[in-house]
Amino acid sequence: DAMVIQNPRYQVTQFGKPVTLSCSQTLNHNVMYWYQQKSSQAPKLLFHYYDKDFNNEADTPDNFQSRRPNTSFCFLDIRSPGLGDAAMYLCATSGGGATDTQYFGPGTRLTVL
Amino acid sequence: GQNIDQPTEMTATEGAIVQINCTYQTSGFNGLFWYQQHAGEAPTFLSYNVLDGLEEKGRFSSFLSRSKGYSYLLLKELQMKDSASYLCAVRDSNYQLIWGAGTKLIIKP
Numbered sequence: 001d002a003m004v005i006q007n008p009r010y011q012v013t014q015f016g017k018p019v020t021l022s023c024s025q026t027l028n029h030n031v032m033y034w035y036q037q038k039s040s041q042a043p044k045l046l047f048h049y050y051d052k053d054f055n056n057e058a059d060t061p062d063n064f065q066s067r068r069p070n071t072s073f074c075f076l077d078i079r080s081p082g083l084g085d086a087a088m089y090l091c092a093t094s095g096g097g098a099t100d101t102q103y104f105g106p107g108t109r110l111t112v113l
Numbered sequence: 114g115q116n117i118d119q120p121t122e123m124t125a126t127e128g129a130i131v132q133i134n135c136t137y138q139t140s141g142f143n144g145l146f147w148y149q150q151h152a153g154e155a156p157t158f159l160s161y162n163v164l165d166g167l168e169e170k171g172r173f174s175s176f177l178s179r180s181k182g183y184s185y186l187l188l189k190e191l192q193m194k195d196s197a198s199y200l201c202a203v204r205d206s207n208y209q210l211i212w213g214a215g216t217k218l219i220i221k222p
Binding site: 040041042043045088090099100101102103104105106107109 | 117121144146153154155156157158161163198200204208209210212213214215217
């Protein structure tokens, strides 16, 4: 089945220790998104890529970086995680078309100690 | 500013019908989405409306009125597995998705 995969599902890191979250897709979609979602809140868009064209949201902290080495993979790097960065990180993809629906991976739950 | 409003929480009974409302104020409109999100999981796509009217998909239906900036998600024959958060999202004139905070639906036996 075509899908969006995120690894790991659960990540524990220490305050200030860099962490990388990964996302891969078999949908061959050209757009990939990274969202941060905290409990009972709306997903907050951090970045998106249209192919290799990177788009950073204006209020995304510099502490968050992203890489998309090819169509299938996208990475989220958190350079110095703080306690406030503990959240669910969601990767999504969309393939354009009339609806351009976003399809989500299962998410990575990040805990910062 | 852009805003999506949904009730924070609703409770309904198994087998009943529930309507979850969403009102929006956005800069332009290019479609409205409903997603279901179980606790600790990712959102899953439920429905898309871009024209006024009702879209029916099994037990779930979604309605849109663009002139009123209003949508609702109607869930029929509620099952315990429908306990989840339901997120409304609107695509604005820049094709950005503006998300609501979601409505937590609690189903009681």
